[in-house]
Amino acid sequence: MPNKVLAIALTAALSPAAFAPATAARAASADDGRHLAITIYPSDLSLVEDRRMIDFPQGRATIGFPDVSADIRPETASLSADGVETVEQNFDFDLLTPAKLMEKALGTTVRIVRTNPGTGAAGEEPATVLSTQEGVVLKGGDHIEVLRDDGVPTRVIFDKVPDNLRARPTLSILTRSTRGGVRPATLRYMTTGLSWSADYVASYDQGAKTVALQGWVTLTNNTRVAYDKARVTVAGGAVAGDPALGGPAGPRGQGGAADRQTSFELPEPVDIADRQAKQIALLDVKGIPAEKIYRSVWGVRGGPGIISGTGQPSKAEVVLRFNARDAAGRAWRLPRGTLRAFLEDSKGEAQFVGEAHIGDIAAGGKVQATLSRAFDIDVTPRLVSDERVGDKGQRRTFEYKVANASDADVEVEVEQGGLGPDARVTDESITGVALDAYRRQWTVPVPAHGVTVLSAVIEQER
Known part of the structure; x- marks a missing residue:
């Protein structure tokens, strides 16, 4: 019942200004020349490299990144830009909900608006929030009341959203810049919630002794944020410790640590929506001697x-x-995965032979x-x-x-x-x-x- 009461009581329409942070923070827009590169490791760990153009003011300023993964490991985050140093960073994950909004209003004054169901007339009165435990207790004038679901349309109006409540998980970085102006910046961090798997279908022609091979990479995103036009690399092999510390950095395909860990970059940028499993074609080859x-x-x-x-x-x-x-x-490189094989019988119909796990295969291996x-x-x-x-x-x-x-x-x-x-x-x-x-x-x-x-x-x- 308490959840239901809050749901009714907090149907409040806030103005856009109410969502602006109280401090003079700047949001790093995702539309400013953003370039995303993601490396997904096999142990529920991924490296996100987010490059974009940011307008840094001279001196101190807080830059907000509201589109980072909700599963970010904040201790791995780093922002780099010319003439900019990081003073402090905070990951705000206390999300804006009706219950949280009421909890943060404890001890403050809100406005209660009730509408008469018969006449449609609305009346407004101030009230102080006394408690939000197992319901909402208010003090209005000379009386104490409990918000309840009694059929009377009721709204609670707040003047603003508290500074530490966010509509989305946000990484806020306090920076100090030697000069003002727009320049490229790179945010790099580790996160959980992204995973990959590879699957292959092999159709064996016993007469020709060849195999037709199709391969798919499945990307699964549970980070509560979408990644648009991201260059994705799936990495095999074991990760020794935290890659963010040693860094699978370096240009891709040029002998960096990611290459030594058997990495496979997908051929094109991909859009990965939140709560989505996306399959990307890896290869489709016929006539392989087998x-x-x-x-x-x-x-x-x-x-x-x-x-x-x-x-x-x-x-x-x-x-x-x-x-x-x-x-x-x-030749092709094949990331580790599951291979399922089919064999044509005497009638030309495909029969399932079996499946097996294959390890990372080098090009032509x-x-x-x-x-x-x-x-x-x-x-x-x-x-x-x-x-x-x-x-x-x-x-x-x-x-x-x-x-x-x-x-x-x-x-x-x-x-x-x-x-x-x-x-x-x-x-x-x-x-x-x-x-x-x-x-x-x-x-x-x-x-x-x-x-x-x-x-x-x-x-x-x-």
Whole structure:
């Protein structure tokens, strides 16, 4: 009930002058050659760089920025302009509401206007606000009354808006300028409330062995302020501490810190309304050479580990692999995101294969997305023998039984990790390749409804 009473009691029409701050503050207009640049990091943290022309008077003046993010981190804000230094800055986030207006009027005199419902005649009387706790208590003349919803149209008139109440969150900066005049100024600050994500749709043509790739970046704005014509960069990688302190500054695309953190600048300025999720097309490329492969990985972190005894069968992974470049050699950088893959069936209809998270991909880099597991391809590992060789040596014989229950011949990449830099392959039924000092890979051909057994003998020190 108290909220309802206030809503009725405070239906007051204030003149535009009532909203002007009592001090001689100047508002930094967003129409004065404004240039916005935003870098959005993956940890709910963004850097806003706001450049505009400001008319600084000589000496001291307060410059108000009523269009900053409501989620600004005020301690990160800085204003720079030629011949201007910052003396003090305040972030006013006590917002103008009927309840707040009445609270700030506590102990002061307001005017109460009541309209007779029958005659339409309006009467006005002064009253002092005594309390706003669980309702509004007023002292008018020789009586005390409580504003209530009794069907009588009532308005409360205030002479002005209190200095510390704002229609919007406002950053006020007290400056000292060596000279008066208009000049470019840059406001830079960190904020929460902005986020980004990337999504990709990959349509794989199994016959042509190509993929058509579409990419979207989704920008989400919950800062309670709109950003118009902003140059937006989405940044991947981890942010060490507060970027505002070390600054992902420097010209974009010229080897600054933002580049080292894997940044991707959107191709055109964008308008991001408050409470909006906006999707921006990142790329739409067809005919990228690609392959769908089957893979079985053992002995790596998060995997089944080094084989001991008789292993259990495991379904082979289905992997889509391609480079971020087309047949003509044009390359793209892909920010981290979710890739969803579709495969055309024998009827030419798209079937969903699966989805996977991909990390930041450098221009032309390899994309390898593990989408699902093949229900008809099993890999069963086995440690055939584990022998001691000399004082410190160890010889192990591995065996991998690859079974294909599908109607097509397939190749399965079998990878064994957990080896060591001193590992030596002394025998193998299929020639493999060393991926690095700790991993070896074999490509195993398996006929339709058939089985292929891969064996390998590996020696190394214990």
